[in-house]
Amino acid sequence: MEVARTQRLMTTNSWLTDMDGVLVREESVIPGAARLLEIWRDRGQKFLVLTNNSIYTPRDLSARLARSGLKVGENELWTSALATAEFLRDQAAGHRAYVIGEAGLTTAMHEAGFVLTDNDCDYVVLGETRTYSFEAIATAVRLIEGGARFIATNPDTTGPSPHGPLPATGAVAAMISAATARQPYIVGKPNPMMFRSALNRIGAHSETTAMLGDRMDTDIIAGMEAGLATLLVLSGVTRRDQVETFPFRPSAVMESVQDLVNLLEMPGPDGSEKG
Template identity: 40%
Template sequence: MKKNIGFLIDMDGVIYRGGELIAGAREFIQMLLREDYPFLFLTNNSQRNCRDVVAKLKRMGIEVEEKHIFTCAIATARYLASQKPGGTAYVIGEGGLLTALHQNGYSIVDDDPDFVVIGEGRTIMLESVDKAINMVLKGAKLIATNLDPYCPSSNDSIRSGCGAFVSMIELATGKKAFSAGKPSPVMMRLAKAELSTRSFNTIMIGDTMETDILGGVQMGFKTVLTLTGSTKMDDLEHYAYGPDHIIRSIHDLLDGESFDKIANGEMALALG
């Protein structure tokens, strides 16, 4: 029988770091599957489609289905389809974003689009950015899959994120992008609907205060911050909001007592 609580789980910094699986992640997901808890992996990476993400997780030893993946590309495409069904978009991004737009009835064009949509990309050319700038100046609406300024990479380094590219277009045009990715209520609400849960029994597990935790707080979800990613304990004093629970890593949730406290909304679980 499906449980009446569900989990939204960030990936990089929670399940893995770079190319390395975080201890306890495989066992935690196996427990959710075994106990029939509904869950989604919630990612602000628009590069890969769901099948690609499933394949990456499988190589790491975590076997899930495409239904368990929800990306900012999917949220963006569904949002656009609700705003203008059958619309057109000029896209700076990769396969995950293109697939999501096509699946939601959008055509990708090179001239006179309804929307300019910006996602992650490792080979973004200045020529494409210039083209996007001129389209926005001519009236196309600017959309970002997310506003993350950087993305974690291997060896504790970072690379430019979607927000960095979007900021160039915003500065050149004087237009602000609308983002459907975390912490936007658009993505959080769509993901919750996939779980068929209520706000009070939806649990957001993430490592980033500005996206995972903020998005969860704004939606009334229970929030769990793990310290294996971008946020450290000393960082919390800089925020006017905070998580309901703090854990060292996803491994802590394998402890039955800790898991039950979070699932049942009991006293906050924090580090001593």
């Protein structure tokens, strides 16, 4: 069974990969990450780097990764902000939105054709920001009570900072939900909706695409529910001893992306590289 699951991984020709804990860790490139992207590009394999972080635009993220030593183009990044804006545009249920978030989300919403306003809104869209304010939360509550649909980019309850965890989108969403008795529709991981929009973005099919991630509770379950092969790397959040505690399994488990690079560079029966 394990051989069959790994075999599907080896027939992959498109890839979705998480960013933090897979390609980078605390702004340092994980060994093998740069080579993996190089292999995919050399072989003409489509890929996208995914992140639930909605703060940054793809241009910002590309520049941040470049400073870490990892070359990722703007068109090779897919954020929860982009997925949220695309989802709402496809809903075609109005184009006015009140947005709590940073440039990554506001830019994506603008580019999707939305008017950002604080009155007569079709949607309240909550994303990541370092400047949550009581006034903004109160406005969101008022608009949701008035009939606006409640959307959140991702469910993460905390985010990292130099001084320790900070309240993140999920925590603020819980506050708004408590005040309105309305639960948000969350677009980002672990909702497989984000993966399906990423597949559409690169014109890939789930049967020949794999998800590379470091979290069983987001990357792997969402990849599985989207019909992808899944590869868990142990360089991030999930530890090996935790894998068996989940009622589902990834297609393969590896220590890091370096193991995947080693596998892809192994010669096939004819002496050529696999993949």
